[in-house]
Amino acid sequence: MNLANIISSIEKIDPELHDRLDSRRGAMQQFAKIGGKIAMAAIPFALGSMFKTAYGQSTGDVSSVLNYALTLEYLEAEFYTKGAASGVVPAGTPAVGAINTIRDHENAHVAFLKTTLNSLGATPVSKPTFDFTAGGTFANVFTNYDTFLAVAQTFEDTGVRAYKGRAGDLISNHAVLTAALQIHSVEARHASHIRQMRKARGANIKPWITGNDTGGIGSAVQASYNGEELTTQAGINIQNFVNANAASESFDEPLTANQVLAIVKPFIV
Template identity: 35%
Template sequence: MTDDVNQQLIETFDRRAERRSERRDFFKTAFGAAAVAGIAGGAIGLAGRAEAQTAPSDADVLNFALNLEYLEAQFYSFAANGTGLAANMLTGLGTQGAVTGGRKVNFSDPIVAAYAKEIAGDELAHVTFLRTQLGASAIAQPAIDIDVTPTSAFSNAARAAGLIGAGAAFDVYADDNSFLLGAFIFEDVGVTAYKGGATLLTNKTYLEAAAGILAVEAYHAALVRTVLYGKGIATPSLRTSADAISNARDSLDGTTDLDQGISPVTANGGTASNIVPLDNNGLAFSRTVAQVHNIAYLTNARAMAGGFFPAGTNNPNPDLRFSGAN
């Protein structure tokens, strides 16, 4: 191995170590302070719960996916169309909850508006598909918070990222850029969640379907990241806001480095695009069920509710409703 290659490898590992340290520092400061103020209470990263008594069934896995799809579908449906999902799409096992908040975005960019409408249709299709596959085993939609009050999940997430101050509200429906930042909170989580749960499905038909949904979520995530980066060229604060959300999200899912911003600093002090967050092998990251809940509940403590799911997620398997363990 040449000295140049050795030096490149050393620099790569150094950068990864620096990112981990930054995430830990961020958690101790920005998120830690926000949690004291009251924040703490992805498809399907269902790997590895030490407390689990039985392996999750395929229905458990699909139902955990359905929780996140309800959240995404409601957010995009309101943002694009001004209305939520039909009542007949919300019934099932467990306690059915209402959606708090949500309204149509006042889009000024027709391209962003078109993207929002397309993604809304995709997420509705995911809910429909999963409910059809599960049949009588499908869970009901849990209570979902997509409001924009100062104490809402979006505002708490934005506050943890340092985008707003104490007592302020973050209105993700106010304009194109705010909508894109709100969408960014969700999209990468869905990709890593489906990736994490892929090995837990035993039915090959379900596995193929999950791979198909993962691909769609990855398209959505890359699209949101691309538009944020492009708009961030003219408005650098948009890029730094997205990167701050990534840091906050990463501080929630533990000491691992599973998240990356859209404009990392290069060796010469500049920035580069980072449309696809990947590991050193060019692979997408995975999140466990707890890590997905950590972000959804806005806490890395052991909890069964919080954040975007104020009454928790629905699943007949209680081991698939907790945050905290990584």
């Protein structure tokens, strides 16, 4: 085991390692101090404890969040890739460019997350097999444009809530947290545009989420919107300042991993 190599590979993906451990020399000394007292067999544990000092959590936690994000990005990337190829988006309209843009971003997110996981020494999860009809609930998803947009909206709004729900788990890893936030806001831009596309098709909807309203999609996606109706933040009643609709719209709410996995489960075979 070459400790210097391990530290240097971590430095490549986390330039702030030094700040966490004072310095490179500090990292070596800290390790040597532990290493002097224990048997060689215990070294992996000592190393783990050093990383725990550096990150306040195991690298495994960070990897699990990244693999969780990767699963959602696989879902979105394949959805838009298939959608764009299916002809469901009316040819010759601006919608084609918009869907292609979003498709490219989701595929870029997949590639980026895989690269990040690999550089952490973790194994990216494999892409699941998807059923975008969700067992027949959205049977015409790739032949009916409105169904396609409805599913797209649900994926984007859910994605925003999913990333938000895991940000706290990344708080000690600055590089990964920042990247996750940078993906999170892109998903919100997508959500805003898809909602405008649905509005142009006659849906009664705005770029932001009002209450727990699905925008006319209905009960099949209600779980993606439940909880968004919150109008109290950190104990402060936002309705003291603005009306109830604006109070709920002005803050997007997180979803837990379990809530998100339940939402996407019907789409995974």
